[in-house]
Amino acid sequence: MNPELKLVMFEEKKLLHELLDLLDKQYEAIVDKELMILETLTERIEEAGKNLAAIEIKRRSLVKDDSFSELIENSNDIHAKEVYEEIKSILNNLELQKNTNDTIIKQNLFFTNKMISVIKPSKSTGTYNSYGKVGR
Numbered sequence: 001m002n003p004e005l006k007l008v009m010f011e012e013k014k015l016l017h018e019l020l021d022l023l024d025k026q027y028e029a030i031v032d033k034e035l036m037i038l039e040t041l042t043e044r045i046e047e048a049g050k051n052l053a054a055i056e057i058k059r060r061s062l063v064k065d066d067s068f069s070e071l072i073e074n075s076n077d078i079h080a081k082e083v084y085e086e087i088k089s090i091l092n093n094l095e096l097q098k099n100t101n102d103t104i105i106k107q108n109l110f111f112t113n114k115m116i117s118v119i120k121p122s123k124s125t126g127t128y129n130s131y132g133k134v135g136r
Helices: 003-032 035-063 068-074 078-119
Strands: none
Touching: 003 035, 003 078, 035 068, 068 078
């Protein structure tokens, strides 16, 4: 296997671990309602995503038109196969953590909007119209 491709795989694995750690910290910030920490984590997550995209472009340029999974399967390098499986596992965990964070954020926003609508008085007062129905 190409040694440069192996280095790219190791770098990608490292960046994926960092991204997973950031998503775990984001989860804790969401649960603790630490908005300032959440904002800085969002910036760091975006930066990690950009770094990961750069590594992904480099990996794709090395692999060219071949399928990466087929390249790994046809390789005799056991260590590369292990790293590939670890990367797949980390990607699965990243997706789960991201979905969890998104769900919690949506629930918090829904709750906040409901509370605002309960607290905020209605702009229009209900009055009866000529048909005896309450107008809104």
